[in-house]
Structures are given as C-alpha cells and as structure tokens.
Amino acid sequence: MPSTVLRATALSKSFGDFHAVKQLDFAVKQGEVYGFLGQNGAGKSTTLRMVLSLIRPSSGNIEVFGKSLMNDRNYILSRIGAVVEKPELYGYLSAYKNLEIFARLSGVSPNKDLLMQTLKWVGLDERAHDPVRVYSQGMKQRLGIAVALVHDPELIILDEPTNGLDPQGISDIRNMILDLSRNKRKTVIVSSHLLSEIEQVADSLLIIHKGQKAVEGEVAQLLRPEKSRVEWWVSDSRKALSVLYGKSNAAEFNQLDDHKFVAVMPASETAHFNAILVENGIEVRAIRSMNALEAYFLSLTSEHAV
Amino acid sequence: MRFNDLVQVELYKVFRKPRTYIAFAAITAIVSVIQLGFYADGKSYMQFGMQSLSDTFEVQGNILNGYLMTYLILQLLLVHVPLLIVLVSGDMVSGEAAHGTLRLLLTKPISRTKLLMGKFTAAFIYTMMLLLWMAIWALGLSLIIFGADDMLILKSEVVTQIVSTDILWRYLCAFGYAALAMTTVAALGFLLSIFADNSIGPIIATMSIIIVFTILNSLDLPFFNSMKHYLFTSHMLGWKGFFDVKLNEDNQQIVGSIENLPAILNSALVLFAHIIGFLALAFLSFRKKDVLS
Numbered sequence: 001m002p003s004t005v006l007r008a009t010a011l012s013k014s015f016g017d018f019h020a021v022k023q024l025d026f027a028v029k030q031g032e033v034y035g036f037l038g039q040n041g042a043g044k045s046t047t048l049r050m051v052l053s054l055i056r057p058s059s060g061n062i063e064v065f066g067k068s069l070m071n072d073r074n075y076i077l078s079r080i081g082a083v084v085e086k087p088e089l090y091g092y093l094s095a096y097k098n099l100e101i102f103a104r105l106s107g108v109s110p111n112k113d114l115l116m117q118t119l120k121w122v123g124l125d126e127r128a129h130d131p132v133r134v135y136s137q138g139m140k141q142r143l144g145i146a147v148a149l150v151h152d153p154e155l156i157i158l159d160e161p162t163n164g165l166d167p168q169g170i171s172d173i174r175n176m177i178l179d180l181s182r183n184k185r186k187t188v189i190v191s192s193h194l195l196s197e198i199e200q201v202a203d204s205l206l207i208i209h210k211g212q213k214a215v216e217g218e219v220a221q222l223l224r225p226e227k228s229r230v231e232w233w234v235s236d237s238r239k240a241l242s243v244l245y246g247k248s249n250a251a252e253f254n255q256l257d258d259h260k261f262v263a264v265m266p267a268s269e270t271a272h273f274n275a276i277l278v279e280n281g282i283e284v285r286a287i288r289s290m291n292a293l294e295a296y297f298l299s300l301t302s303e304h305a306v
Numbered sequence: 307m308r309f310n311d312l313v314q315v316e317l318y319k320v321f322r323k324p325r326t327y328i329a330f331a332a333i334t335a336i337v338s339v340i341q342l343g344f345y346a347d348g349k350s351y352m353q354f355g356m357q358s359l360s361d362t363f364e365v366q367g368n369i370l371n372g373y374l375m376t377y378l379i380l381q382l383l384l385v386h387v388p389l390l391i392v393l394v395s396g397d398m399v400s401g402e403a404a405h406g407t408l409r410l411l412l413t414k415p416i417s418r419t420k421l422l423m424g425k426f427t428a429a430f431i432y433t434m435m436l437l438l439w440m441a442i443w444a445l446g447l448s449l450i451i452f453g454a455d456d457m458l459i460l461k462s463e464v465v466t467q468i469v470s471t472d473i474l475w476r477y478l479c480a481f482g483y484a485a486l487a488m489t490t491v492a493a494l495g496f497l498l499s500i501f502a503d504n505s506i507g508p509i510i511a512t513m514s515i516i517i518v519f520t521i522l523n524s525l526d527l528p529f530f531n532s533m534k535h536y537l538f539t540s541h542m543l544g545w546k547g548f549f550d551v552k553l554n555e556d557n558q559q560i561v562g563s564i565e566n567l568p569a570i571l572n573s574a575l576v577l578f579a580h581i582i583g584f585l586a587l588a589f590l591s592f593r594k595k596d597v598l599s
Contacts, residue, residue, distance in 0.1 A: 054412055054597040101318070102414065
C-alpha cells in the first residue's frame with residue numbers, strides 16, 4: 001500500500017475576519033496525481049501556499065514525508081518542486097541562467113548537461129539562451145516546470161498550471177503531468193478550477209469549496225458511469241416523465257420546466273430512453289449528457305452555496 | 307546552499323539589472339562635470355573665495371589641489387548618494403515580490419533569515435562598490451588632474467590648513483564613515499522593501515524619511531533639538547569631523563590628530579544602532595510575512 005507523502009490536519013487560515021481555509025483535512029499518497037479542485041477563491045492556492053510555507057497557517061498541522069513542516073521546512077522543501085500560479089522568472093536573464101540560479105538555490109550543483117537535459121524535457125532547449133522576457137506564456141509555464149524539476153524532487157506541486165494557456169499549451173502541460181506520474185513515478189499535486197483538467201490527469205481529488213473540504217476520493221469512484229447527469233429538451237416534459245417512470249431502476253428524474261427535465265442515470269441507457277420517448281410520440285429536441293465529475297462538482301458547490 | 311553561493315547569486319542578479327549602473331554612471335558624470343568645471347575656471351573661483359583672506363594672509367602653493375576637490379565633491383555628493391543606494395536596496399525584496407519571483411525563491415530550501423541575509427549582503431557590497439567607485443573617481447582622478455598639496459578648508463569663522471602628508475588617512479576614515487552612513491540608508495530601504503510589493507514605494511518612502519529628517523535637523527526649535535540626536539540623518543555628515551585638527555597650547559596643529567574623536571565615534575554608534583534596528587525589524591517582519599504576491 002502506498003505511503004502517505006503529505007497529510008494536512010485541521011488546517012485553517014484566516015486573513016482578519018475572512019476565513020480562507022477552514023479545518024481542512026486531506027492526504028496525498030505516494031506516486032499519485034492528486035487533483036485539487038475548486039472554484040476561483042475556494043481556498044486552493046492558500047492551501048498550497050501553506051504546504052509550501054509561503055503562508056503561515058492560523059491553525060492545524062502539515063506533515064510532509066513524515067515530518068512536520070514547522071520543524072523541518074528546509075528538508076521538506078528540498079524534496080518538493082513547485083509552480084505557484086504563473087511562474088514568474090527573471091525576464092532579463094535567459095532560461096538557462098534562470099534554471100542555473102534556481103538549481104543552485106535548490107542545493108544542486110548545476111552542470112550544463114543537467115540544465116540542458118531539463119530544458120529539453122520541457123521543449124525549451126533550442127531557446128535556452130533567449131531572455132525569458134521574450135517567451136510566450138506557455139514557454140514561461142514550461143520553464144517554471146523545469147525550475148520545479150531541476151533538483152529531481154519527489155513531490156511536485158503545480159498550482160493552476162494551465163491558466164492562460166492556449167489549447168496546445170494545456171495539452172502539453174497535461175502530458176507532462178502524466179509523464180511525471182506514470183514514467184518518472186513522481187507524486188504530483190495539481191490544482192485547477194477546470195474540472196476537465198483534473199479529471200484527465202488525477203488519480204484522487206479533493207473538491208474544496210469556500211475553504212472547506214466538500215469531498216475527497218479516488219476519481220474512478222467519483223466518475224461512476226451510472227451517475228451521469230443527462231439533460232433532455234422535449235416537446236412535453238410532463239408526458240415524457242410519465243412515460244419514463246419505471247423504465248429504469250437506476251434513473252432519478254427531475255422536471256425543470258414544461259420542456260426540460262434532468263435524469264441522473266447510466267449514460268449507456270440514453271439511446272434506450274430516447275427510443276421510448278420517440279415511440280410514445282414525444283419529440284426529443286436535444287440531449288446533453290454532462291460529464292459525471294462536472295455534475296458532481298456542480299451539485300456539490302450549488303449545495304454548499306445555498 | 308552555502309551562504310557565499312547565495313550572495314553570488316544575489317550579486318549576479320543585482321549586476322544584471324540596468325538600474326544598477328545608473329548610480330555608477332551618475333557618479334561618474336557628476337564628478338567629471340565638477341572636475342571639468344574647476345579645471346576650466348577653478349583658479350578665478352578660488353581667488354574670489356579667498357578674497358577676504360588675501361588681504362590678511364599671503365597664501366602660496368596649489369590651493370586648488372586634488373584633496374580640496376575631493377572635499378568639495380564629497381560635500382556635494384554625499385547628500386544625494388542615498389537615492390542611488392536605495393535604488394538597489396529598496397528593490398531587493400519588493401522587486402522580487404513585484405515580479406512574482408519571491409514566491410518561487412521562498413519555495414526553495416533556504417531559510418528566510420539566510421535568504422534575507424544574502425540579499426542584504428549583496429546590497430551592502432553594492433553600496434561599498436559605489437563608494438569605492440566614488441573614492442577612485444573623486445580622489446584618485448582629482449589628484450591626477452589637480453595634484454597634491456596642503457588643504458585649506460574654509461569654515462564660517464575658521465580656516466583650517468592640513469598638511470598634505472596628513473590628509474590621505476583622513477580620507478580613508480571619511481570614506482569608512484560614509485560607508486557606515488550609506489549602509490544605514492541601505493538598511494532603511496531594505497526594511498521598507500519587505501513591506502511593499504513594488505520597488506517605487508520603498509524608494510520614495512526612504513527618500514521621504516531622509517528629507518523629513520533633514521528638514522527637522524535644520525529647524526532650530528527646542529522641541530526638535532531634543533530629538534535630533536536620535537535621527538540618523540543628524541549623523542550622516544559626521545565624516546567632516548575627520549578634517550577638524552586638534553590644536554596644542556601654542557595654537558599649533560597636532561599632525562595626525564582629530565579634534566573631537568568621541569563625537570565622531572558617538573555618531574558612528576548611532577548609525578550602527580540604526581542599522582541593527584532596521585535589520586532586526588526587517589528579519590522579524592520577513593519571517594512572519596505571508597507571501598501573497
């Protein structure tokens with residue numbers, strides 16, 4: 001059974017009267033990609049900054065590699081690589097020089113091979129000696145990841161790594177995360193407010209809402225296919241529901257208006273339900289099957305917002 | 307990471323920024339302009355200045371020499387050098403916060419105290435290099451251009467003549483004292499840079515404090531007089547004390563003497579206490595600082 005790399009217990013942070021994080025507990029296992037999911041302002045960055053000792057918790061405890069962050073900060077940070085929000089680097093220096101500086105600060109004696117190898121892994125070896133100020137946002141993001149990885153850390157923390165990137169950039173970062181986890185056997189914590197991003201890379205996830213844990217679990221468990229949320233636009237929703245009731249034990253229905261209803265149901269039964277409605281003379285105008293995790297996330301956050 | 311490596315990294319960053327060279331260029335330009343001006347028209351200027359003396363005394367020799375030039379330059383420049391010092395020291399932490407690199411730095415396995423120590427050491431080395439540059443340019447070049455001779459210093463009621471062989475060590479002491487004064491300014495700028503997320507704030511705040519304190523110094527009111535001793539700006543021009551020579555019973559100068567060494571040491575102590583105070587406050591604040599930038 002994989003050991004626990006990071007454990008946060010009753011973690012809280014307040015800024016004056018504002019409680020950014022409240023009594024948060026979570027644990028990250030070795031070798032997994034752990035997704036940190038929440039809306040903007042939910043408390044994700046504050047939590048990750050506490051893990052990186054950028055912010056002092058108001059209360060609670062953080063243990064990394066079995067040691068207390070309060071007592072063994074430098075030891076713990078020597079085994080962590082991090083990109084916190086946008087990775088701002090020294091624009092007047094080249095990527096190579098930036099990497100050399102941060103390698104030294106990470107306790108590594110940088111040699112040319114190591115630096116170029118790291119830059120090659122993030123696809124920046126050919127632009128290694130260009131000043132960073134001329135880099136695109138995506139290139140800066142990749143350089144930030146190179147800086148996080150240059151000292152070969154065991155735990156990598158990426159806070160909103162796809163923010164501001166184009167689709168190609170997002171895809172590149174996603175592939176890097178998967179490569180780090182699957183091939184390099186690193187433990188990765190990645191935060192995002194984009195459900196699709198977390199869903200595609202994470203093994204486990206924590207949904208945080210208004211500073212509190214909404215749910216924590218394995219993505220495979222949370223993505224149960226029998227719990228898809230399917231929205232139907234039909235000619236008569238009341239009639240449609242009367243036809244469908246009793247056709248599937250697994251389905252839960254909720255009428256939204258005269259032409260719209262929602263079914264929480266196995267995605268595999270969508271075609272079957274459609275056929276029943278058509279056979280009964282009900283016009284089906286549109287069907288939208290929502291991502292299971294997205295539905296789950298929306299239901300949780302709307303539930304907490306009430 | 308070894309402390310030396312950390313200082314090297316910080317110095318590398320300081321000297322890769324164009325703003326660092328503004329100070330060196332400014333000192334070079336100002337000193338050169340003053341020297342050029344005196345080289346072109348200095349003799350008539352000195353004759354005018356010595357008018358009141360020449361009625362009573364016969365003054366011989368090279369009055370407008372390198373030593374006097376350096377004294378004049380230092381009087382003019384040391385008032386303005388704080389701005390050049392704080393350009394760098396006020397940017398050391400706030401500049402990193404403004405560019406977002408502070409959070410990256412603090413995720414590295416270096417204690418905040420050590421990081422701050424490395425940054426201040428780099429700011430201190432920059433300050434010393436700037437003063438050394440000023441010393442070389444003002445003293446070295448002035449001696450080459452204007453030559454060496456006894457130095458006449460005109461004060462409100464007194465004319466002091468210091469023999470040429472008794473001057474150089476005074477300049478060494480004066481530059482040493484100026485280093486202490488400028489380090490105080492650097493420490494203040496450094497302290498203020500802890501609290502800001504942009505470079506302009508600490509630079510303006512430091513200069514504002516210096517200007518306000520200097521104005522308070524110049525106000526001869528009992529209320530302000532009581533606090534003057536505690537204002538570091540009251541002690542920043544203490545280097546001039548090294549050019550006050552002690553007299554013997556026959557009213558003859560004692561070569562190698564300083565008229566009021568305890569006063570200079572007292573001023574130096576006040577400056578040193580300010581440096582310690584500013585840095586202690588900076589370290590305490592930085593250790594507890596939440597990095598939100």
